[in-house]
Amino acid sequence: MERLGKVSEWNDDRGFGFIATLDGEPPRVFFHVRDYRLDGRRPEVGELVKFSAQRQADGRWRAQAVRRTVPAARSARRPTAAARAVVQRPASALPGALATAAYVFFIAWAIRAGRLPFEAVFVPLVLSAITFVAYALDKHAAQTGGWRTPEATLHLLELAGGWPGAWIAQQTLRHKSRKPGYRLAFWTMVVLHGIALIGRCWTRA
Template sequence: MKPKTHKGQLTVWKDERGFGFIKPNHGDQDVFLHITGLKNPNRRPQVDDIILYQVTVDNKGKRRASNAVIEGTASQPSPKQLAKTSAKRKGSKKRTKSSLLVWEVLFLSLFPIGGSVHLASITSNFIPLLLYLSMSGLTFLLYAHDKSHARTGEWRTPEKTLHLCELAGGWLGAFIAQRTLRHKSSKNSYQIVFWAIVAFHIMFWSAWLFKHLFNIRI
């Protein structure tokens, strides 16, 4: 059974000692209130505050207020509750970003990877598919290496080297690195070249697939 909630006025409050007494609205004897009996207060109690509370009896038979709330003030979450809420929000954002990244990768790689797989199935030529996988892994590592050196002021990987790796099939790894490592994603001049490389791969494989699947002459 849920404990009954009472209402009363705080008639005595000794702030330096953290306790006081509530006079219940129904006229019973005063109820002792300790600061620890307040539920997540967002300010200190004051005389004449209206208190909503539940009554417990300690081992000495003394009536004490518990789960008390100052009427008219919203209860403030505890640090632990704030930390849990923050952690949940961060986890939710991470899951959302991860899910979005997966869909972006699938969308961009649909024709290049699909074309490479189809080529391998009809000619047993796995070179394009292997290049995409190996170069993407290598390019991702180069991005991570370059970002690490950017932070420490050490020798950087030349942008031409990164673009050559992207052109050789590592653009998918570069895209994932840009999204997860936040590297090279805000430099406009770099992004123009990067997306030109991505467009080239997508258009090449789109044309190849349409030609071989639908016998269309390009």
């Protein structure tokens, strides 16, 4: 039997949430993004949905065939259109392009000056390729409801030297390019990696 409820919780990074039933029985129902029947958008807290509930083997209820009924009601907690525009605006490509160019020139200079071995050129290439693939897999998981790659893992890859691949993935895949908090952490990893690289070259002078 189809029920009516409201999305009370939603974890977009992990792709699941809970629906509060309007009749109170059961009071809270789990649902996964794969159960959400509206391609092209993600669930929102506060929106009214219709669904069918099924009791799982562990006794818990899970919603299936979840579909939106009416637009979510506006509330004081919902960001304004201007605030949403700020959050959703993609990061400019210029800072990343300049940082990548400076990184390439610095490594070339360090190798030519004998501060780094020639093999050092392959480290950022390999790590960037691995980081790009990690971004691509994480985006695929976000779209299909699969297991997400922790952001801490992505940041560790960036810190190790794969940040150029992360920047390329952000620009080409449009993944992790609209979250101000993530972008701040990304640039922190870039700066920390640059400091470590400069320190290594300085000690070999």
